Amino acid sequence: MKVILNRDLGQKKIDMIRDLGYDVELILEKDLKSRDDYYDADVWFTYQGFSKVDMDRWTNLKYIHTTSRGIDQVPKDFVVDRGCYLSCNTTGYSVPMAESIIMYILEVFKNTRTMFDKQDKRLWKMDSNWIELAGKRVGFLGTGNISYQTAKRLRAFDVEIWGVNTNGRSVEGFDRTFSLGESDEFFKECDVIIGLMPATEKTSGLIDGSKFELMKKGTTFLNIGRGNLVNHQDLVKYGPKFRGIVIDVADCEPLPADSPLWDLDNIIVSPHNSWVSENNIERLGDIVYENLKSFIETGRPKTWVEDINRGY
Ligand SMILES: NC(=O)C1=CN([C@@H]2O[C@H](COP(=O)(O)OP(=O)(O)OC[C@H]3O[C@@H](n4cnc5c(N)ncnc54)[C@H](O)[C@@H]3O)[C@@H](O)[C@H]2O)C=CC1
Numbered sequence: 001m002k003v004i005l006n007r008d009l010g011q012k013k014i015d016m017i018r019d020l021g022y023d024v025e026l027i028l029e030k031d032l033k034s035r036d037d038y039y040d041a042d043v044w045f046t047y048q049g050f051s052k053v054d055m056d057r058w059t060n061l062k063y064i065h066t067t068s069r070g071i072d073q074v075p076k077d078f079v080v081d082r083g084c085y086l087s088c089n090t091t092g093y094s095v096p097m098a099e100s101i102i103m104y105i106l107e108v109f110k111n112t113r114t115m116f117d118k119q120d121k122r123l124w125k126m127d128s129n130w131i132e133l134a135g136k137r138v139g140f141l142g143t144g145n146i147s148y149q150t151a152k153r154l155r156a157f158d159v160e161i162w163g164v165n166t167n168g169r170s171v172e173g174f175d176r177t178f179s180l181g182e183s184d185e186f187f188k189e190c191d192v193i194i195g196l197m198p199a200t201e202k203t204s205g206l207i208d209g210s211k212f213e214l215m216k217k218g219t220t221f222l223n224i225g226r227g228n229l230v231n232h233q234d235l236v237k238y239g240p241k242f243r244g245i246v247i248d249v250a251d252c253e254p255l256p257a258d259s260p261l262w263d264l265d266n267i268i269v270s271p272h273n274s275w276v277s278e279n280n281i282e283r284l285g286d287i288v289y290e291n292l293k294s295f296i297e298t299g300r301p302k303t304w305v306e307d308i309n310r311g312y
């Protein structure tokens with residue numbers, strides 16, 4: 001079985017896979033001599049490699065694992081037509097994402113932008129506009145794994161935690177949950193609202209002026225999942241209403257230098273950085289190992305995306 005890996009998982013994981021004792025040829029993408037050497041592989045671990053290869057040329061491909069959590073970049077027709085398995089980095093980034101989100105909220109609540117500005121100017125001047133997280137209501141758009149890990153850690157700050165998901169089902173770690181169709185109260189009452197939804201046809205532009213209108217003045221709004229969730233024109237228009245805005249993702253990445261979002265004085269722009277951590281390769285390696293072991297032994301990975309057309 002020929003397996004192409006886009007990331008070096010380290011010798012320990014490679015040895016673990018080899019020690020399984022099966023006839024597996026593991027090749028790092030960077031060691032492929034030519035693009036032609038891809039096309040007879042059985043398994044491909046990739047992220048955005050789809051645009052770099054000619055998808056029509058694969059002869060044996062039976063299993064794709066994308067090293068990202070989101071699967072919006074995956075050519076879904078190919079997966080369906082070929083009857084290929086698709087798996088992704090289900091939980092691998094949730095911990096660093098949760099920590100980054102808590103950092104962003106505190107940055108907005110404690111005005112760190114202003115603090116660093118003053119520091120650059122060697123200005124010793126107190127700021128009386130710092131607010132507490134304790135007692136606030138934090139709302140998650142999406143109650144998936146990243147939201148869960150963030151909510152779990154936010155508990156220590158004595159906040160109330162609400163969430164929106166597809167049907168309003170209750171989810172461990174959330175005090176209240178809403179369906180999007182019945183979520184006006186959510187938008188009106190949350191002090192912090194965090195976008196953590198996947199990019200799908202259904203989520204595209206969900207958060208627009210009509211939702212910003214419902215939010216109270218001084219809300220802190222973060223979009224961390226995918227940029228398509230938010231109507232950016234409306235975000236700019238309603239910008240001054242917020243205590244702070246944080247975007248880790250945008251409808252166009254990199255965010256163009258002439259985007260009016262850069263001009264908002266209450267925005268933190270993080271360049272799709274929230275997932276970064278020194279532990280990612282170790283976590284990815286665990287998922288890859290379990291999935292590959294299962295694929296070799298049973299013909300299917302341990303976990304996979306069962307309904308690719310759902311989009312996440
Ligand atoms: N900025 C970054 O660096 C990263 C961004 N991401 C993004 O974050 C997203 C969320 O990740 P997870 O929490 O692990 O995903 P997940 O699949 O565990 O959760 C997704 C949540 O969104 C909800 N949802 C989906 N469509 C909906 C709709 N139309 N209406 C209402 N709710 C809907 C689901 O009910 C679920 O609660 C990923 O899909 C990915 O695009 C993931 C990792 C890193």
Ligand SMILES: O=C(O)C(=O)[C@H](O)COP(=O)(O)O
Pocket residue numbers: 047067068069070071089093272275
């Ligand atoms: O996992 C996702 O989805 C992301 O958006 C992450 O930022 C990172 O994706 P990779 O660069 O690790 O594929």
